[in-house]
Amino acid sequence: MYRAARSLESSDSKPAKLAAELILDGGVQKMPGHGGRVWRTVSSKGSTGYLTTTGQCNCRQGLNRMPFLCHHRVAVIVMVEA
Numbered sequence: 001m002y003r004a005a006r007s008l009e010s011s012d013s014k015p016a017k018l019a020a021e022l023i024l025d026g027g028v029q030k031m032p033g034h035g036g037r038v039w040r041t042v043s044s045k046g047s048t049g050y051l052t053t054t055g056q057c058n059c060r061q062g063l064n065r066m067p068f069l070c071h072h073r074v075a076v077i078v079m080v081e082a
């Protein structure tokens with residue numbers, strides 16, 4: 001998982017970089033229940049949390065432009081696949 005995050009970090013893509021930061025800062029935590037599919041991701045300011053799955057996120061970008069791939073979802077996808 002950390003190797004995946006490190007390779008994202010060196011990517012040119014902004015969502016990929018933000019996703020890597022989120023993972024390496026421990027900002028992606030699995031929620032108890034929900035069949036293990038729902039994760040809590042922390043906002044870039046650290047003040048709010050979002051509920052994120054590989055397919056959906058309730059952050060502003062995720063709600064406005066679904067299926068917009070926000071960095072929260074990128075981070076969750078990495079966590080699930082790692």
Ligand SMILES: [Zn+2]
Pocket residue numbers: 050052057058059060061062070071072073
């Ligand atoms: Zn999001």
